[in-house]
Every structure is written in structure tokens, then in C-alpha cells.
Amino acid sequence: MILKTKSLQSSKTPQSIAGQKQEQSVAFFLRRAFKTHKQVLVINDFKFTFNDETAQIDHLIIYPYGFVLIESKSIKGHVKVNKQEEWTRSHNNKWQGMASPIKQVELQQALLRELLKEHKSEMLGKLLGVKQQGFNMRCWDHLCAISSDAVIDRKTIPAAISDKLVKSEFLVDKLNKVMNIKNRFMRVVNFSDTRPFFSEEELDSIGSFLLKQNIESQQIEPTAANSTTYTTTPAPSDPQQIQVPTAVYQTEAKKTSTTQSYLCCKHCGESTNYAPMYGKFGYYIKCNQCTKNTPMKQACPQCQSKNTKVQKRKETYTLNCQDCSSGTLLI
Structure with missing residues (x-):
């Protein structure tokens, strides 16, 4: 289920336009795969603050066993990562260093865990009605989705990094392996799966809580003052048709009548x-x-x-x- 779509911004530089196009491409594949999936909640473009720190997560997946954070990166040309986990990429036939998107998403994940830990009593029930459940024993994973036309040198990339690096069109396949969601019957008969899981009520509470924490990025054209934005421009039906203009106008905001x-x-x-x-x-x-x-x-x-x-x-x-x-x- 898609709780929040990508919030498009004004883009002027080729880099920012390419970045938005990549995020829209990833959001497209997530929407196609999980828009009717009741056990998978997707929040695109999630920005929040905690303890005077701010983090922006490109795509956040919430499912019965835990969380998956996805960092989108528009990379054209070749990508290399050495044994020290330092990243380089080719641009105009020249190699240059770049910040590690894996380290970036790890920092975001750490802050998100702290936020959820601080407010766990608002979302989670008690174990056997006595001890308050928490988020530390849940599954926490993170991935980096890069452009489909990038060339990845898998032979030299450390195995731990290569496992987290995936092209956009293969992202859903990777997510299904990582989440490994089972139905209720399979959870009962499969004694080897000891992962604690969220109830349907807890999933709803987590999704609602995180949406309320979201900081809306500045839009080109503001909506009415009494509206709350959860959705923006609909994703196109084909990722190859995604075009990010230099000025994007927000669609009608989601109604929140009570x-x-x-x-x-x-x-x-x-x-x-x-x-x-x-x-x-x-x-x-x-x-x-x-x-x-x-x-x-x-x-x-x-x-x-x-x-x-x-x-x-x-x-x-x-x-x-x-x-x-x-x-x-x-x-």
C-alpha cells in the first residue's frame, strides 16, 4: 500500500533532474508491486527530524517483520567500490570519487530507529500483556537502487556492498527476498522463522505515526492552508516515460476531513x-x-x-x- 508518493521539486540542474527521475523510477516499481499489498506499506520521500537532526529517506518500506530503507542514486557510467568501501564513478570518461550512498542510508536508519524507539508505546502493544515491545529485534535492512544504465563492476566490489546494490528494475525481486513475507499459516508451521512480527493494527499505527512526522518539502505552488499533503503527482505507467521538467506543480492534496x-x-x-x-x-x-x-x-x-x-x-x-x-x- 502506498502511503505517500514522491514529492516533486523544482529542478534546474541536470544532476537534480536526473536524481528526481531515478526516484520516480523506483517509486513506479514500488507502486506496481505493492499498491494493493496490505502487509507492505510504502512511504516515498520521507523527511523527519529527531533530536535536532534531520534525515531524508528516498523510499521507506514497512512490513510485518521490520523495515527496508532504499536510497535512490542516478549514476550513469561505471561504478566501482574498493575494499575500503570507497566509491568512484566515471563521468565524461573521467573517474571521480563520490559519497557512499550505503553509509548515507545507514545514518538515516539509525535516526529512524531512535525516533521509533522513543515513541514505541504509541504504536506497539505489550508482550503477553506485560512487557512493552520494541523495535530493536525487528528486521532492519537497507538497499541502494541505482540507474538501470549504470555499469557495475561486481568483481571488485566487496560482497557486503554488492548485496545491497541493485538496479531499479530488479529492486522488487530483491525486496521480496529480503522481506520473505509469509502468510499466517506458514508462520505457524514454520518453526525455523523466529522473526517477531507486527500485527495489522501495529502496522497501521506505525504508518500513521510516520506520516505525521513527515516534513513536507517546499513545493512550487502551495496548496490550500487547510489541507494536508500525502500524495503528489501520479507516477507514469512506464518508467521510460518519466520526465522531470524544470518546474513541477503539485497536484491536489489528499483530503483529511473529519x-x-x-x-x-x-x-x-x-x-x-x-x-x-x-x-x-x-x-x-x-x-x-x-x-x-x-x-x-x-x-x-x-x-x-x-x-x-x-x-x-x-x-x-x-x-x-x-x-x-x-x-x-x-x-
Whole structure:
């Protein structure tokens, strides 16, 4: 599921234009692979601050077992990495050094872990109802996705670096191997897989928390003051058609209306005397009047679409429509 698309900026130099094109290309492959995947959450262009430090992550993957950070790099020509993990690349038939994108994403990962650790009680439940769970035992991986037309000298690159370096078109294949997501049945019967995993509710909470931490980059044309931006220019259907002009205008921002819900018991009509609950089939309310249950998931009150999802943030429940992008306060 794509929680946030790439935020396009004004680009004037050839380097910045190429960089945006590469990020859009990676975002395209992620969207194609995971836009309907409920266990994989994707946040593109995530910028946040913590402890007076700022980090910008090109692409962040959140899945049941942990996190994958992806650094996009537009590199044309040859790429080499020596035994000391120092990077060089050819440009106009000349070799020059470059900063290691692997080291860059490692710094971003460290700050993200600290941010999540500080707020773990807001997102994670307790183990056996006693000990607060954390993020340290989760899977933490990072990759560098480079341009498809780059030439990688795999023979001389250290194995640990080569394993994290992937071309854009092979990124999804690499992610599937890294995440190795199993269904509930396979998790039960596969005793060798001891990875702790997030529940569906915890995944939703982590995604919602991180979106609220995001710092929107400066846009060419600001949106209305009362709107919150989660999505921007739609990705093209083909990465070869991606073109980043020198001036890009932001599309309509995602609506975040909090219209009061008409949530009530479907059996007796009670609209106030009930308790929110979570079960096998998701969130629901248990009526204290007739003791029967009613699902919180319902048709969108704005467009009547049934493509909706309930998200919980502390004691607040919101119905989010995947079609019209409206949000409706349930409780």
C-alpha cells in the first residue's frame, strides 16, 4: 500500500533532474508491486527530524517483520567500490570519487530507529500483556537502487556492498527476498522463522505515526492552508516515460476531513452506548444495549465506495477511503 508518493521539486540542474527521475523510477516499481499489498506499506520521500537532526529517506518500506530503507542514486557510467568501501564513478570518461550512498542510508536508519524507539508505546502493544515491545529485534535492512544504465563492476566490489546494490528494475525481486513475507499459516508451521512480527493494527499505527512526522518539502505552488499533503503527482505507467521538467506543480492534496461518523449498532440502532473492539475480522463495536457486534468498516460517507480501511491512532478510529482519499472520524 502506498502511503505517500514522491514529492516533486523544482529542478534546474541536470544532476537534480536526473536524481528526481531515478526516484520516480523506483517509486513506479514500488507502486506496481505493492499498491494493493496490505502487509507492505510504502512511504516515498520521507523527511523527519529527531533530536535536532534531520534525515531524508528516498523510499521507506514497512512490513510485518521490520523495515527496508532504499536510497535512490542516478549514476550513469561505471561504478566501482574498493575494499575500503570507497566509491568512484566515471563521468565524461573521467573517474571521480563520490559519497557512499550505503553509509548515507545507514545514518538515516539509525535516526529512524531512535525516533521509533522513543515513541514505541504509541504504536506497539505489550508482550503477553506485560512487557512493552520494541523495535530493536525487528528486521532492519537497507538497499541502494541505482540507474538501470549504470555499469557495475561486481568483481571488485566487496560482497557486503554488492548485496545491497541493485538496479531499479530488479529492486522488487530483491525486496521480496529480503522481506520473505509469509502468510499466517506458514508462520505457524514454520518453526525455523523466529522473526517477531507486527500485527495489522501495529502496522497501521506505525504508518500513521510516520506520516505525521513527515516534513513536507517546499513545493512550487502551495496548496490550500487547510489541507494536508500525502500524495503528489501520479507516477507514469512506464518508467521510460518519466520526465522531470524544470518546474513541477503539485497536484491536489489528499483530503483529511473529519466528518462525524454515522457509526451505530446495525442491530438495535444504538449510536452512543458501545465499546470499540478488535477481532479476527478487524475493528468493530460491541453494543452494550443488545450485546451484538457491528463492523467499523463501512462504505465511505463521501463517495459511497466500499474500498475503505479503518485505522486506529491511540483512542481514535478513522475510516479512510482508498478511492476519494477522504477520512471520516468514527470514534
